[in-house]
Structures are given as C-alpha cells and as structure tokens.
Amino acid sequence: MSTTFDLEYDLQGELVGVGGDYGVAEGLTEHALRHVDLHPRGTYHVCCRRPLDVTAVLDRLARNGTDFSVDFFLPSAEVMIHAAASWLPKATTLFVNAAEHRLLEQVIDPRALPEVVITDGPRAAVVRRFGRQVASAVPPPHPAHEVSGAGDTLAGTYLAHRSQGATTAQALAEATAAAARYVAAPPLPIPAPRRG
Structure with a gap:
C-alpha cells in the first residue's frame, strides 16, 4: 500500500488535523x-x-x-x-x-x-557557506500553478549542475529558473489520463 493521508478541516475550511499511514514507506x-x-x-x-x-x-x-x-x-x-x-x-x-x-x-x-541553499518562494534564493552569503539568484517571474515539488526541482537541478562543474552562482541561477518553470506549468488533471 502506498502512503495515504487523512486531512481534517473545521467548518471554516481550516486544517485542524493530519493523519498518515506510510504504507510501503x-x-x-x-x-x-x-x-x-x-x-x-x-x-x-x-x-x-x-x-x-x-x-x-x-x-x-x-x-x-x-x-x-x-x-x-x-x-x-x-x-x-x-x-x-x-x-x-x-x-x-x-x-x-x-x-x-x-x-x-x-x-x-x-x-x-x-553550504546552505535557502529559498523564499518568488524572492531571492541564496547560498551561504559557513554562514557567509556566496551567491544569490532571483527566480524569473512566473505565475504559480503548483508549488508542491518546486523545492525538489530546485535541489535536483542545483546538485546536477554542481556535479557537472558549474559554479555555485551558475547552479543557483539554473536551479531557480527550473523551479520557476516547474511552478508555472499547468497542473495535471485529476485523475490524470491513462497512458498507453
């Protein structure tokens, strides 16, 4: 069984409780x-x-x-x-x-x-080494459709570019751009269409 979550809301629509069954995880x-x-x-x-x-x-x-x-x-x-x-x-x-x-x-x-990479939504992302800022990049402005996964996109892109020899500033610029493109993509329909 996959991971499942139970979300409980009050009558005003505020989230009041989260339960989880981690299944295979x-x-x-x-x-x-x-x-x-x-x-x-x-x-x-x-x-x-x-x-x-x-x-x-x-x-x-x-x-x-x-x-x-x-x-x-x-x-x-x-x-x-x-x-x-x-x-x-x-x-x-x-x-x-x-x-x-x-x-x-x-x-x-x-x-x-x-090294710490700190993101802040549409505001500048920064890289700090031993507490000192060494790079920053402002994501290109895109209207956000879906933000879940933006951090994973940023981290993966940053690490991939660094592993290929990019400088910290280059990797951060590529990573923020990739995350901005990701959040701007139209959301997938739910349920997603079947493939093949």
Missing part, C-alpha cells in the same frame, strides 16, 4: 541503509521527513565518509532538524526554505554548515 529506512552499505562511496540526497529514521541514515553516511546533501519537509522540519543536527555539519549541502532556515538557526550555528 515504512520500509524506507532499512532500504536506504542496505543501499548505503552496498554503495558506501556513492553520493546521496536525504529527504529528512517521516517515516525515515534520519539519525540511523545520517549516522551511517557520516561514519562511511559518504558525500550527502539534505533537505526537509516543513510540516516535520522542526522535529527532523533536531534529530539531524549532529550530522548536518558533515553534509555537503543543506536545502531549506526561509521558514526551515529560521528553525535551523535555533538548533545549530550556521557558521558550522559547509
């Missing part, structure tokens, strides 16, 4: 640890969100000396940032939005972090 931690053990010299991106046991995964990566980057999911970011704090200085890059960055600063000194 319950095996995520064991799967990730097996993969890391088989490929200890790989490069990994860890999405620190439930139900992943971030302490087990990040500890294994750090003990192996494996290159890894990290991002968070705002609804669980506070808990996950606290859980991950000991290993964050070993991450090559952290990806956070402005709200997650404020939570991060409450837990760890930004000067201990090798």
Whole structure:
C-alpha cells in the first residue's frame, strides 16, 4: 500500500488535523541503509521527513565518509532538524526554505554548515557557506500553478549542475529558473489520463 493521508478541516475550511499511514514507506529506512552499505562511496540526497529514521541514515553516511546533501519537509522540519543536527555539519549541502532556515538557526550555528541553499518562494534564493552569503539568484517571474515539488526541482537541478562543474552562482541561477518553470506549468488533471 502506498502512503495515504487523512486531512481534517473545521467548518471554516481550516486544517485542524493530519493523519498518515506510510504504507510501503515504512520500509524506507532499512532500504536506504542496505543501499548505503552496498554503495558506501556513492553520493546521496536525504529527504529528512517521516517515516525515515534520519539519525540511523545520517549516522551511517557520516561514519562511511559518504558525500550527502539534505533537505526537509516543513510540516516535520522542526522535529527532523533536531534529530539531524549532529550530522548536518558533515553534509555537503543543506536545502531549506526561509521558514526551515529560521528553525535551523535555533538548533545549530550556521557558521558550522559547509553550504546552505535557502529559498523564499518568488524572492531571492541564496547560498551561504559557513554562514557567509556566496551567491544569490532571483527566480524569473512566473505565475504559480503548483508549488508542491518546486523545492525538489530546485535541489535536483542545483546538485546536477554542481556535479557537472558549474559554479555555485551558475547552479543557483539554473536551479531557480527550473523551479520557476516547474511552478508555472499547468497542473495535471485529476485523475490524470491513462497512458498507453
């Protein structure tokens, strides 16, 4: 079974409760640890969100000396940032939005972090190394249709460009442009049409 969520709203339309059944994702931690053990010299991106046991995964990566980057999911970011704090200085890059960055600063000194990419919706994204800003890029203006997935698009594009030798500024410019294009794309119809 896949992951499912129950969202509970009050009569005014405000979200008052979220429940989740993680289904197949319950095996995520064991799967990730097996993969890391088989490929200890790989490069990994860890999405620190439930139900992943971030302490087990990040500890294994750090003990192996494996290159890894990290991002968070705002609804669980506070808990996950606290859980991950000991290993964050070993991450090559952290990806956070402005709200997650404020939570991060409450837990760890930004000067201990090798690289943090901070996004803020349509406002400038910045890269900080050991607390010092080294790059910024303003996303091109596009009307947003769907923002879910914009952070993943930005992180993936940034990491791909950096792995191909792009400078930090080039990678950030490409990443913000890709995320802006993503949010501007028309949403898929629900239910999506069947393919083939």
